[in-house]
Each structure stands twice: as C-alpha cells, then as structure tokens.
Amino acid sequence: MRGRLVEINEPVxxxxxxxxxxxxxISDLAALARAxxxxxxxxxxxxxxxxxxxxGDGDDYPSIHRRVQDALCRELGNAHYVLAVEEMEAWLLLFPDALSDLVGSWKLPAKYRGKDTGRLTDPKGxxxxxxxxGGRRxxxxxxxxxxxxxxxxxxxREPIGSNRSWTRLGTDIADCCSRHLKQPTKTR
Ligand SMILES: [Zn+2]
Structure with a gap:
C-alpha cells in the first residue's frame, strides 16, 4: 500500500x-479527518x-504534550501531536543554510547558532x-x-542547535513509518 499525505487546514x-x-x-477533528x-x-x-x-520550552512541555497526545490516541489510534515550542519559526532557526539557500541575503546572526531555539523569545521576530x-523580508x-x-x-537530521519539538517530530515520523504505515524504516 502506498501512503499519501493529505493536508487539512483546520485551525487547532x-x-x-x-x-x-x-x-x-478531538472527536470533531477525527470526524473531519475520516470524512x-x-x-x-x-x-x-x-x-x-x-x-x-x-x-517557549519549559518544564511543563512534556505534560502539555502528553495530555493531548493521549487524547488523540484514544480517539484515533494512530496519531501524532506535533507541538512546536514557541512557534514553528523556531525550527527554521536550526537551519541557517536553508535560510540562506532560499534567499541569498538571509543570514542567521552567530549569536543564534547552536542554541536551543525552543527557548529563544520571538523566533518570528x-x-x-x-x-x-536589509533584504527581502x-x-x-x-x-x-x-x-x-x-x-x-x-x-x-543535522540541525545547528537543538529544539526538542523538532527532535520529537523526527521520532514521530520514524515511529509512524515503522508502525502505522507498515513500511520499513531506513536504518541509520
Ligand atoms: Zn503515525
């Protein structure tokens, strides 16, 4: 069976x-997905x-994540709760080369390199x-x-710095491929 990825834009x-x-x-959300x-x-x-x-990331992140993850699993069986700490932009700060590759003038200042980007204030800013x-905003x-x-x-797999919500996304995807989609995972 070939897997297909379909996006549903429902604000959650x-x-x-x-x-x-x-x-x-969550049962409303599951109904949307099933439909x-x-x-x-x-x-x-x-x-x-x-x-x-x-x-930002803090001591309560695992419990906030777990509460929703458990509820999703109860309703859907196979589900992954991807909760980006602060906001998704914190992930982008892990990849200065991708930023520069997209727009040549974009450059991540040295003071943000190698950091836990989940603990930076206002990554979008x-x-x-x-x-x-100075360039394309x-x-x-x-x-x-x-x-x-x-x-x-x-x-x-080579972020410059760390962010545990990014790491979790990676393990969720690997987990999903090996268990939910029943496709062999690549060994590293
Ligand atoms: Zn899965």
Whole structure:
C-alpha cells in the first residue's frame, strides 16, 4: 500500500482546550479527518496534528504534550501531536543554510547558532528583523519553502542547535513509518 499525505487546514488549539472539552474537540477533528479519507477513497492510516505552543520550552512541555497526545490516541489510534515550542519559526532557526539557500541575503546572526531555539523569545521576530534585515523580508508564508530547502539539502537530521519539538517530530515520523504505515524504516 502506498501512503499519501493529505493536508487539512483546520485551525487547532488543542493545548488550550480544558480537559472536559478535549474529547469532544478531538472527536470533531477525527470526524473531519475520516470524512476527508472517505472523499479521497483512502484508508486513514495516521493523523499528525500540528500547532504552535505560543510559549517557549519549559518544564511543563512534556505534560502539555502528553495530555493531548493521549487524547488523540484514544480517539484515533494512530496519531501524532506535533507541538512546536514557541512557534514553528523556531525550527527554521536550526537551519541557517536553508535560510540562506532560499534567499541569498538571509543570514542567521552567530549569536543564534547552536542554541536551543525552543527557548529563544520571538523566533518570528528574529527572522523578520535580524535574519532578513536589509533584504527581502521574511514572511510567515515563507516557512514551508524554508522547510522544503531543509529537505532538499538533506540537512534535516543535522540541525545547528537543538529544539526538542523538532527532535520529537523526527521520532514521530520514524515511529509512524515503522508502525502505522507498515513500511520499513531506513536504518541509520
Ligand atoms: Zn503515525
């Protein structure tokens, strides 16, 4: 069976949903995903839910993540909760070469290299005001193109610095490929 990746653009803020409303919110989301699978005449193998934490990494990150992850698994079986610490832009700061590859004038200042980018304040602001100053300004809509460059340059396993939400995404994908999609994982 060949897997297919289908995107559903439904804004989610699951980490903000109180415990008593979480199962209902997730079953609504699952209904959307199942309906989409039916439309695509496909079997729903697994669901990735991505959202931004909108605050930096901290001691409570694992418990915030686990609460929603467990609820997703109860409803869907196979699911991964991708919770970016602070915001997705923090991931982009891990890949200065991809930033420069996308727009030649973009340069990550040395003080941000090799850092835990999940603990930097306002990564989007860093991209807008510091990485892209003086040239073509970073826009939120650039994020997917930066990640495409990361994949094209094959540097996704070599971040400059760390970010545990990025690391988790990597292990979630590996886990998914080996267990949910029943395809052999590549050995490193
Ligand atoms: Zn999976």
């Amino acid at each position: 803020r699951l980490h903000k949903v109180p415990a008593e409303r979480l199962p209902r919110r 989409r699978a039916t439309t695509e005449d496909a079997e729903l193998a697994c669901v990735f839910v991505h959202e931004d934490l909108d605050s 860093i991209l807008m005001r510091e990485v892209s100053k 970073y826009r939120e809509s650039d994020a997917p193109a930066v990640l495409e460059r990361v994949v094209a340059l094959a540097i996704h």
